[in-house]
Amino acid sequence: MERREFLQKSILVIVGASVPLSALTMIDPKKVFAENPDIQWAFLVDTNKCVGCGFCVKACKTENDVPFEANVSRTWVERYVYTKDDKRYVDSPKAAQDGFTESRIDLGRGEYQEIDKANVGKAFFVPKLCNHCSSPACTQVCPVGATYKTDDGVVLVDRTWCIGCGYCIMACPYGARFFHPIAKVADKCTFCYHRLSKGLDSACVNACPFKARRMGNIHDKNDPITQLIMNERVGVLKDEFGTKPQAFYIGLAQEVR
């Protein structure tokens, strides 16, 4: 075969092969497995309504098999107390799974601080959970792609693939991740994806007696939660990291980090 002929035939083969190949598309598992890509889940916390009962934490731990004895949690509630003499105290004993039944502040190392009620300036509770960020730092750093963001906006962990290196835990600016004490892999809030996909509310939203926690589809302009996020003055946690959190807070104090 001459060189000219060889080149001509090669081009023909390449062109011929590229036509059927172009019919193939790369399958993106995120798209295939997302329950409904038209939905973009967002969370709304109204800190003014939270009373620190801890029902949400209890419901979450029960629903998602995170042992009560384990000192980690997918969601937790923080208590902020400001005294009139300009001191600030924060605590979240056992992630507030039993609620805030004691008025003294947990200082860690088994130490507690009693605060004179007359000295309390202001105090409030802030529920926290995974922010299911739009550009999550955790999924970026996973060396094996075991954690990923679904097309409906939920960040999940594949328990069968996680190697347990802890890089995602280090990368999360919100401390939302931990090692599951039994599964021995990274674990985090899933917005109760297994419930959402059945049309149910997530466990914590369901358990909250005061509607301090709510969820909605931010792509649906008529969704009441979307309306609230659009019309109220809402804030997000630590926006300086550029992660674009999808958990919005009404009444967020500047000191809450």
Next chain:
Amino acid sequence: MVGEIAQHAAMIVHGEAWTVKELFTLPNEYIYWSIQIVMYPYMTGLVAGAFVLSSLYHVFGIEKLKEIARFSLVFSFALLPVAMMPLMLHLQQPFRGIHVMMTPHFTSAIAAFGFVFSTYACIVATELWLVYRKYFVQTAVALKAQNNRSAIDSFRMLMFTALTLGAWDISDEAVKKDHKACKTMAGIGIPVACFLHGYAGFIFGSVKANALWMTPLMPVIFICSAVVSGVALCILCYVIVQEIRKFMAKRKIARWANDPTAPTIEELEGAKHEEVMISSNYLMYFMIAALTLEILDLIFRGYTQVKSWDILREVIMERDFTKIFIMQYGLGNILPFLIMVLPGRTVRRTTIATVLVLFGVFMMRYNVVIGGQAFSLSFSGFMDYTLPIIPHDLETFKEGLFGAMTVAATPFVLFFFINKVMPAFLKEEESTH
């Protein structure tokens, strides 16, 4: 009862065993990256540093470093597998570790580790083969010529024959070609070694959530301190091995000591002195670079005083003051520098300095890895790390004193075996480079 204990142990979250929390820390915060992650950059640093020292001779032709260069190359090879060890020991799912190679997720800084590391391993192995090819051929030929071989010698013959990879030509021309190829490999090796370690720095420096780690200087700081620790370890081991050789030559313990061509004690002493002096000069240059960058980083943080400075200042200046300023900078940098820089430097003084330098670099890794986790993401609380000493389960063994010691001891065990196949000290006529 046993079941109860097992259940209770299962409820201990990873990290809880060695973390003491103080004031307000988020419920999920623990020191997740413990002593093994301190060992990881320390060991990779030693690998990279040892290789850089060997390249000084191979690439830049610093003849006086010939012997220590060959030693460093063999030692670097012994250190290589150990860079992986701490990572494997720290994984919660160690059997899935291979996923990093099989399904790498390239937006992650860790994902490329397997590839960079393997490339580097190939380069070191190639270079070693080029250096030792002549020795392999000579040994294999000599063993083949023997009439009644013992079982061990037969095995050695097979092994050395295999190691020649069928390249039996040891004419001057062929050896010259080896030398040239070796130089090229060492030349490629330097940037790869720096990349390997700079990239370990990137793994930390790119964690934006961590106020102490996040700095673009991190990779450069890591490279400089890597070279410092690698050179220091090579000098130290070289001196120790030479001392052992001297002892053996004196007592005529080793087989080679009875050989009439064996180096005399004076020769061993003379060679050692010169090589140690020159290497320690390079050690000092890199120490100056490493220290300058570290201090620059500290000053910059103190001067700019961004949001995180309040908590960082408390960690650096108060809680970890002894670990950072006394142990790392004082004992690990300034003191050994003074020991080496004062006039009338001797091998003994340099050796003491290298021990201090190695300690200093270890403390630097410790202060970065553990110090970075010493404060809460809420900036309102602290976490204290207590190294598990007596292990009470697998986890406290792996991520405790004994786990770290295992990692630290392995390269020496490996060196012992590798040295049997590729002796770090060859007589002139056997060696090509």
